[in-house]
Amino acid sequence: MSLVSALSTADAAFVAVESEAESLLPAARRGEFDAALALRHAGPRRVKLRYEVVGDLSQPVVFVAGGISARRHVTANSADPSRGWWDTQVGTDRAIDPTARCIVSFDWIGADGALDAPIDPADQADAIVALLDHLRIRRLHAFVGSSYGAMVGLQLAAKHPSRVQRLVAISGVHRAHxxxxxxxxxxxxxxxxxxxxxxxxxxxxxxxxxxxxxxxxxxxxxxxxxxxxxxxxxxxxxxxxxxxxxxxxxxxxxxxxxxxxxxxxxDLQDVAPETIVTPVTLVAIEQDRLVPLADAYALAQRLRGETRLRVLRSRYGHDAFLKEHEAIAAILDEALATEVAA
Missing domain, CATH: 1.10.1740.110 (Rna Polymerase Sigma Factor; Chain: A)
Structure with missing residues (x-):
């Protein structure tokens, strides 16, 4: 066999293996649409919402949201095989498994730089509801938010309690310290x-x-x-x-x-915990320099629904949700498996 033939055969085998690996990724689709929102500090605006759905919408739906730099691509999937920002927690045989649950995520409004106006976390919650309406999702099985995503999740539970069954809020609370x-x-x-x-x-x-x-x-x-x-x-x-x-x-x-x-x-985050009756699992990091543990305790005491507070120690501080894989996975397993009254 010539060297060229050998290389061609090897390349073909590599492509076949790569294609087989991609075929094992969870099914997904991406989309975008224009939505009309009444922004809290900037009035009526039309914004473009870009989303990604991983898994089957007939399964319980979990909305996943991260910090301000996190985008809609949470995990590798058939629509985009590149690594997602939370592949450690979202994926087959992981805490949020797309074979058992449908994962929905989106790009924050303002993330593309096109909206140059004050954006309240409550506006992001309204945008999520617009997306749920677009996808015909009546109620989320759960909202899992980390950092800014946790803040938005609290706004969603306060403003639209009928749209979310339970909330997991990691390293994010009701106010900006x-x-x-x-x-x-x-x-x-x-x-x-x-x-x-x-x-x-x-x-x-x-x-x-x-x-x-x-x-x-x-x-x-x-x-x-x-x-x-x-x-x-x-x-x-x-x-x-x-x-x-x-x-x-x-x-x-x-x-x-x-x-x-x-x-x-x-810095615009401001939600009254007493208005939230949705069951909430709070995750706080003792070494978090941005979200003091005292604020997490205060939030837990003021929430009106069933509340669990889990406190972790981590040298990664605020970024623990990206680094403490096993500890976060254990909390997600517990929170998502808990039965909630309809």
């Missing part, structure tokens, strides 16, 4: 200073780097990074390389206006 809002205000100011120098992208890179320091913990940096060194006559801190890479990657995929408006949106 003033300390956390100050962190974000500085991040937005970094973007604005960059724009004044006609360099909004570098401003966004710096803002993301500042954000990462609030997501993670000193304990993690102590383990990962060493002491400063003198390189070419300047002091270099090892963590800089990590921050540079993360900031550049984020800026490459995020419109500046999207970051600004969604960052502001977190």
């Amino acid at each position: 003033p300390y956390s809002s100050a962190w974000r205000a500085l991040q937005r100011r970094a973007v604005q200073l960059g724009a004044l120098q006609c360099d909004g992208v570098d401003g966004l890179v710096l803002a993301r780097q500042l954000a990462l320091l609030s997501y993670r913990t000193p304990e993690e940096f102590e383990e990962r990074f060493g002491a400063a060194q003198v390189v070419d006559g300047r002091v270099h801190v090892p963590a800089e390389d990590y921050l540079d890479h993360a900031g550049q990657s984020y800026a490459a995929r995020t419109p500046v206006s999207a970051f600004l408006r969604l960052s502001e949106s977190i």
Whole structure:
């Protein structure tokens, strides 16, 4: 056999294996449509809602939402075989299994940078209801939200209680803590200073780097990074390389206006826990620097429906929902299996 023939055969075998692997991915579909929303701070607007559905809509439906940088692509599927942002929890034989449940997700309104107006988390809840109506989903089996997604989930339960049977809120509560809002205000100011120098992208890179320091913990940096060194006559801190890479990657995929408006949106969070009667599982991280444990306890005490509070310890702080795979999976298994009165 010639070398060319051997290579061709190997390539064909690789393609066959790749095709077989993709065929094992859960069935999915993507779509988009225009919706009319009455934004709380900006009035009537038409927005484009982009969604992804993984699994069969005849199964119990779970809506999954993450932080402001999370998009509709939650897990690898037949519509998009690339890794999703929460493949560790969503997928076959995982906590949220598309063979047993249908997973719905969407891009946050404002994520494409086209909506340059104040966006309240309550507006995102209204957008979710518009999507449920579009898909003819009367009621969600569950809403699972992390970070900003948890805030929006609480808004959904408060404003549209008939549309969600249970809520799992991870690292997100009923209000934005003033300390956390100050962190974000500085991040937005970094973007604005960059724009004044006609360099909004570098401003966004710096803002993301500042954000990462609030997501993670000193304990993690102590383990990962060493002491400063003198390189070419300047002091270099090892963590800089990590921050540079993360900031550049984020800026490459995020419109500046999207970051600004969604960052502001977190600070607009304001929901009265007493208005929520939906059963809620709260997950708090003891080391979370953005969502203090005291706020999670206060929320748990004020909710009016059945409430469970699970507290984890993690060196990953606010990002624990992305890193503590086994602990989060165990909580999701418990929360989604719990029987809820119709």
